[in-house]
Amino acid sequence: MVEDVHAVERKRLPSPCTPLQLKREVITITTLLILFLISSAILIGISIPLIQRRVGPNPFYSFRVRRTMEDPKVWYPVNAYSGRRLFVVGVLVMIVATALYFVPDIDVAVYASLVGVIAIGGLIVAVVQSVRYLNRLTTEPQTPF
Secondary structure, three states: OOHHHHHHHHHHHHOOOOOOHHHHHHHHHHHHHHHHHHHHHHHHHHHHHOOOOOOOOOOOOOOHHHHHHHHHHHHHHHHHHHHHHHHHHHHHHHHHHHHOOOOOOHHHHHHHHHHHHHHHHHHHHHHHHHHHHHHHHHHOOOOOO
16 A cells, blocks of 8 residues: 555644744743742732731731731731741742643643642642631630730
């Protein structure tokens, strides 16, 4: 049997992607990497003062719920705890975004989705853990030292 020469050539072509489309995809994924790294750096940057207990009660920035706003003795430990969680999420997103960036032939949508799931999932876990810590801290009987 004689195979069609064009059919063999079509089988060898990796994808119908033009060089311009490939360049756009590389630029897009690089742009996403930069955005993920910047947002992670911001998350880490805002978490450090919380961890160090340098942010007092305020209406703008922190783990702000009624119980923390009412009592500075609750405010500082809860914000330090949530700050540590935010720090971990920021570092994790940086690592995942950078590692996936170097995966050969990763689709831009897959890249963005995976890093986005890590970021949003990490933030959800951080909030849940912080609320649980707040509940433990405010419901346990206080023992004098």
